[in-house]
Amino acid sequence: EAGVTQSPTHLIKTRGQQAxxxxxxxxxxxxxxxxxxxxxxxxxxxxxxxxxxxxxxGNFPPRFSGRQFPNYSSELNVNALELxxxxxxxxxxxxxxxxEQFFGPGTRLTVL
Amino acid sequence: QQxxxxxxxxxxxxxxxxxxxxxxxxxxxxxxxxxxxxxPGKGPALLIAIxxxxxxxxxxxxxxxxxxxxxxxSLHIMDSQPGDSATYFCAASMWGGSEKLVFGKGTKLTVxx
Numbered sequence: 440e441a442g443v444t445q446s447p448t449h450l451i452k453t454r455g456q457q458a459x460x461x462x463x464x465x466x467x468x469x470x471x472x473x474x475x476x477x478x479x480x481x482x483x484x485x486x487x488x489x490x491x492x493x494x495x496x497g498n499f500p501p502r503f504s505g506r507q508f509p510n511y512s513s514e515l516n517v518n519a520l521e522l523x524x525x526x527x528x529x530x531x532x533x534x535x536x537x538x539e540q541f542f543g544p545g546t547r548l549t550v551l
Numbered sequence: 552q553q554x555x556x557x558x559x560x561x562x563x564x565x566x567x568x569x570x571x572x573x574x575x576x577x578x579x580x581x582x583x584x585x586x587x588x589x590x591p592g593k594g595p596a597l598l599i600a601i602x603x604x605x606x607x608x609x610x611x612x613x614x615x616x617x618x619x620x621x622x623x624x625s626l627h628i629m630d631s632q633p634g635d636s637a638t639y640f641c642a643a644s645m646w647g648g649s650e651k652l653v654f655g656k657g658t659k660l661t662v663x664x
Contacts, residue, residue, distance in 0.1 A: 443594075472651065482595070482640065484651035495651055529594050531652075538583050538647040542594035 441466065443532050443543035451549045452520050460515040460546045464532030470494075471513040472533070472540055473505060477526035485528075488513055489535075520550045553578060555643050557655025564662050570628040572658045574641035577622065581643040585652070586615065586626050589638045598639075599626075602647075631662045 444463045452458050464471050473485040484497040488507035496503075502518040511532075517524055527547050531540040556575045564570045574584075582603055587595035601608045601615040601624065608615045614627040628635055638659050642652040 481656045482654040487651060539597055539600065540652060541597060544594045
């Protein structure tokens, strides 16, 4: 069974640009979570999507947004990039029959 | 109240020794407590998880001990191996694992050969 996949692996942008990160959950998983792992700040919850709806969002500004598609894949958009947005962005998926969140390898976003 | 406090920040253990990482929480609504292992450049991998109705859970060399009254839980790695060298995160969630995970700051474990 394929795990959670994320693309791209690395993304380099400049301040003020927009970034789009993609996530494909494990087959059969309907929930997708996004987390930010910035140096020194640990893993911070960003967004939770389930059945195409946003269920919860963390303490991040509105320029962090996303969506979930009918096939349960998800996209994270970050507008007006700032230097401090440089981080590893992790996607996790969960089945509606289980507790476990399984993580993908992440997208390393660098803002110059 | 949403915080999970993890200690130590770093840990050095000799091969064959026991590694112990501790976590504490305040929010009594948390009802799911997983541990993740992360290698450099990789995403976190779920190691083992526990619910508050159980005081201990063992999977191979990994054991979670849970103390509901003290609001503390810990990960024990028996017979630690150099391949266990990684960063370990404890986490907590409400409503089983369906809500967001609140993570500890992580413990960097080094197992010397």
